[in-house]
Amino acid sequence: MKIVIASGKGGTGKTTLSVNLATALAGVTTTGLLDCDVEEPNCHLYVKPAFAPTEPVGTPIPVVDEELCTGCGLCARACEFNALLALPGVPLLLPELCHNCGVCAYVCPEKAISEVDREVGMLGAGEVHGMYFRWGLLHVGEARSTPLVRAVKDLTDAPALHTVIIDAPPGVACPAVEAMRGADFAVLVTEPTPFGLHDLRLAVETARQLAMPCGVVINRVGIGDSRVHDYCAQEDLPILLEIPDDRRIAEACSRGEVFAAVDGAFADKLRVFASDLEARVQRAVTR
Amino acid sequence: MKVAITAAGPELSSPVDQRFGRARYLLVVDVPERTLEAVDNTAGMNAAQGAGIQAAQNVIDNKATALITGHCGPKAFRALKAANIDVYLASGGTVAEAIDQFEAGKLEQTSSADVDSHW
Amino acid sequence: MTAAPSPSAPGHSGPQLPVPRQLVVLSGKGGTGKTSVVAALATLASNKVLADCDVDAPDLHLLLDPRRVQSEPFVSGKEARIVPERCSACGDCMDNCRFDAIGMTRLDSGRSVYVVDPVACEGCGMCARVCTSGAVELQDAERGEWFVSDTRHGPLVHARLNIGGENSGKLVTLVRNKAQELAQEINAGLVLVDGPPGIGCPVIASVTGADLVLAVTEPTVSGAHDLLRAADLVTGFGIPLAVCINKVDLNPDMAAIIRGVCAERDFPVVGELSYDTAVVRAQVEGKSIVEHGGGVADQIRDLWKTVESLLAKVEE
Structure with a gap:
């Protein structure tokens, strides 16, 4: 199954959830992690691959004879x-x-016109900590990131994977939509705050427009208020997971550590979350 | 020679439009006769991108060999340079005043873009 | 009409008024507290126009309780539409579309025809060119809306991008130009811009021509990493950059690393804000942290004083 982790707003914990989920599943099942936030990729800071993105990615441009x-x-x-x-x-x-x-x-x-590739960024891919990791780095000053997002999502050369986790860029514009396209399920990460709610609405609208089943993960539960919960109830959106506002998680994150790698209870919780997702994906397919 | 000037209106008395790509009009003026043709530069205003390139195409298609405008970004400048069109910068005033200055050799010719893209 | 020039556009005619300063607040990484800082500065700065250039996920208005005085559609580029009655279902459009924007649909009559996915369509017009039945129409694409609103802290120009909308860079430019225009009209000295995350097209559009960029970061590995990518972009444009470290006590070691990098690259650290739950409480109340009050409010007051003096230096 392909799960895209998305959010309207940046900084809600997409990357945190992506790397922790991938870490919890690595070794249990064949797991792929794709960092599609090629403008500001962060997953590599946590999974710490030995390989850098060195494979040039181009987009074809015309040349005139x-x-x-x-x-x-x-x-x-x-x-x-x-x-x-x-x-x-x-x-x-x-x-x-x-x-x-x-x-x-x-x-x-x-x-008289044919096409050649123009380099827009770099791609890295390989095995790390029992997972298959793929990420892209857009050259600074490049405006269009969608070709590189597509390259990160291209699994032609990848090993067979049971679970693919896609870390999407924030927002609702083309790079975010490109990252989401083709996934089986969208996990929308938000915070229980007015900003979080406002941007969750946008993310839900995006998933619905792509006709993609979706559910919500509420991060940092305990800060803010109950309006995100109220909205989910009202819109009949499943709350898939709640992560408490835990300073230990925030601090682990700030150091580039994966909390699920050191906290067995948290890893277990994420594995339960993953099997719930799998059941939801299967239900969506049969429906 | 024909000189193209970005303008807020269709006449010699119109102010110079400081913008190039998104200027309202492009006035193509014969120098020194001062007969002019006003070209609507807003046709491509809803284009997603490349307003400066479209404006440069307007300048080229109207056979002007020099351009007077307020500011010029890097892509538009590259386009104008490729077509051997000299770019002069005018900081304000009317089209007529800018042409006076141009003829008197008082306008600064720029050898590079003076603003960033998306200006 | 969207980007149609108005006679009041800047630089057209009349006396040359002093050009308002443009302060753009960026973060690289999302969620560092950029919008909360902008709202606080909006409370502190006098005589300014606000611009929310985070058109993907605009949040500033949530703290400013705006009253809309103008709203306009944002038209950008084209999108294709297939007229079902004329479609012969040959499939040439789908074969030639490079954006996977064409699929099939079954009409009520039972006939299958091709249909354009407006989210994926980039408006290149290839389908219209290859269609031998004349079934494809290219039309102006409405990709969002932009607004001018009144708020208790002055005028706000903001926008909303439709889902999958491309060219948020153009919408960002439009919002910034409108704010600049308004500032000149009302003789405001400052345009305060809430910028988008990332380093792509919208960010390039939001920093172009800025006088000063304030980057709000946090002491995390991602915060530091993204700050540097954004800094490369901003300094590439020759724009001075100042840094604010938010939630500074979250990871003192990382905060020290960021300070070090800033010193090395000559980026003044103009403020360090404590991790304070009052920021979220203020947000819940729809207020800026300065209006709400608390320890961080005083830190932001000091930050603003420093930023003001930097802006004054830029003027020289």
Whole structure:
């Protein structure tokens, strides 16, 4: 099963839950952890892989064959993203604006346009602490992260995995949606605060728009108030797990430690949570 | 020669629009005759991105060889440079005043973008 | 209309008023307390316009009880729509779409046709080009809304991005420009911007042209890591960066490491805020921590004094 850990708001504990859950399941079942927050990846700070992201990831961009190009400018005028500029000679490409849609090559009457890869970030993948870990690091200054998110999610070269945990970037924009797409179940992490509730609503709306079954994990229970609980009851959203506001967890996190690795009770709780998720995924499939 | 100027209105008396990509009008002025053609620069305003590139395309398509604007970002500058269009910066005033200064050689020609993208 | 220029847009005509300073509050990592700090600064700073550029997950309004005075659709790019009556179900659109944005659906009549997933569609128009039945229409895509509101701490420009909305960078730019425009209109000296998390397009759009960036971090491995990535971006733009360490007592060792890195890279640490449950209590009451009161409130007052003096230096 593929579980995506998401949230509207940043800092609710997506990464904490992802790495702790993956750690609790590693060794019990074949487990994969994919850090799809390629702008600000953090899972590696906790799972501490020996490998760095060294495999370049590119996104295809057009190249124009100067021999064949007649300078007609059709490609530039067809580009909805303004990534090509028609000049008297060969058009100018602005690679950072290119969405790799292929329209320019399609419209070129001379078939003068082909595609090459432009590097946007780095990918790392391998075994660590009994789990398969995959993460990406977007180059600073790159605006579009979706191609790298897609590369992190591509499990073609990965071993067979029973459980795949995807740590999504925060928010509701394209990178978050790209990370969520194709998962069997969305676990939405929130805090019992007004900010947490507001952003949970957005996350729920996202999952519903993707027609993805979802449930809520409430982190730092004890701070704030009861409005997140009230909202879940009202919306008939299952509360899958409640993690108490425990300074030990916060401190372990701050040091880059995985609490589930040192606290057996917490690890057990997460394993129960995982089997509950599996049952929910199976119910959603049969339905 | 033809000079393109970003403007808030369609006339010589209109103020220079400090923005390039999202300027209201592009005035293409024959110098020294001062006949002009006003090009609506807002057609691509709803484009998701690349307003500066679209504006640069407007400048090129109208056969201007120089551009006067307030600020120019890196992508637009790259586009204009590729088309051999000189970029001059005007800090305010009307289109007519900017052309006066241009003809008097008092406008600063810029050799690089003066603002970041997304300006 | 979204980004249509108005005659009152900055830099158009009339007397040149002093340009308001732009202070952008960032965090790199989410959840470090950035918005709580912005709300506190909003309470302390006088004569300013507020801008919530975290358009993915805008929370600032929750502490400011805004009254909307203007709301506008945010139109950006195109999206495709397939007219079912004209679709011949050949599948060319799906084969050529690079964004997996086209699927099949069964009409009430029992006929199967292709349909566009508006969340995945990037509006490139490939489907319209390959369709031989003329069944695809490209239309302007409404991807969110933006607002101008009145609050007890002055005007607030904010926005909401639809789910899966692309180009939040453009919406961020729109919010910032609108705030800047408003500030010039009312002669405000400061635009206070609540920035988005991360380092991608929306962040680039929110720091462009800023006078000072205040990064709110926390003493955790992730906080430190993300602070440095955001710092690289900000300094790459040549913008001065100041740092606030929130929840500083959570991990004193990590706080010391962050202080060290800041000293090394010449980032002034302008404030250190204690871990204080009053921040969440203030949030529950819909107040800023300064309005709520408590130990952290005094620390933020000191922080603001330092930031104000940095802003004054930027002016020189």
